[in-house]
């Protein structure tokens with residue numbers, strides 16, 4: 001039995017635009033997915049994922065098509081729920097050459113699904129790490145991040161960045177621009193998260209931005225403007241200027257909103273945070289619903305969010321210094 005954990009993340013700047021080659025700065029947070037893997041000798045895959053519930057059913061499924069979860073929901077929903085884990089195991093079989101390897105996989109996660117905190121990347125990174133180690137193969141961090149990226153890219157129809165998976169594998173604050181992935185020195189940041197209890201589908205939201213960008217030049221320019229905000233944000237991070245980082249986060253949110261990936265509840269939480277005196281606030285991740293990230297060293301934003309209708313949970317997040325790790 002082999003167990004690995006990997007952290008989720010928030011984006012300080014740059015989600016969506018990073019898919020088109022602009023830089024982005026995600027930051028790992030101390031909310032982790034833990035994946036336990038046990039090799040099976042019958043070549044089958046069985047996944048137990050308590051958080052993967054479809055209309056109240058917990059998904060537990062086997063390897064072959066006839067062993068899909070026995071739940072009365074459309075096939076497309078089942079695929080959406082299971083494709084990241086399936087994809088991760090496919091990568092493990094490919095990279096180890098153990099094409100026939102079977103596994104029992106058990107997933108436990110503190111990261112809400114589809115909420116912009118990188119649950120998919122954390123699950124994929126931890127699953128690939130645990131399953132390869134279970135087969136006696138240790139991937140170095142870059143290869144692990146690359147295999148996890150390939151999984152996300154496959155699920156997102158070829159439109160994914162390396163940002164979430166590199167951040168989850170590495171931990172800390174990172175900067176990703178195309179294939180160039182590196183760790184960043186970041187000042188201590190007073191991160192507050194608001195969660196509306198909802199979710200967005202990353203693949204669909206990315207496809208929506210892609211279509212807008214192809215249809216309108218001004219949408220393409222909006223994506224480039226996000227890149228400019230990120231470059232300014234990097235200077236502010238290097239200077240440790242939290243107020244300026246916040247101002248640029250506000251700007252970044254406005255541009256994401258223009259690209260159609262915000263929602264009424266995300267906007268409501270963003271404004272609640274700003275009204276409470278946060279340095280800045282923006283949605284994080286793919287959007288559509290889920291989480292916002294704000295910067296506030298005082299208690300005001302967390303308190304205001306906890307009284308904001310539509311905000312289900314408000315909490316402070318610590319930077320996760322360590323990315324993927326084995327759990328003994």
Ligand SMILES: Nc1ncnc2c1ncn2[C@@H]1O[C@H](COP(=O)(O)OP(=O)(O)OP(=O)(O)O)[C@@H](O)[C@H]1O
Pocket residue numbers: 033049050051052080081082083084085107108109112113114115116117118119120121123164200201202203284285286287
């Ligand atoms: N605890 C879990 N158990 C099994 N699968 C999970 C778990 N958490 C996430 N996943 C997989 O990840 C999918 C959600 O990924 P998605 O990219 O849409 O959202 P996210 O990663 O949480 O947010 P974002 O990409 O915006 O940061 C789920 O549908 C499921 O396939």
Ligand SMILES: C[C@@](O)(CCO)CC(=O)[O-]
Pocket residue numbers: 014015016017018019116118152156159160161162163164202206285286
């Ligand atoms: C929306 C996006 O930029 C981040 C999702 O967390 C998609 C990606 O980078 O693959």
Ligand SMILES: [Mg+2]
Pocket residue numbers: 118119120121164202
């Ligand atoms: Mg994701």
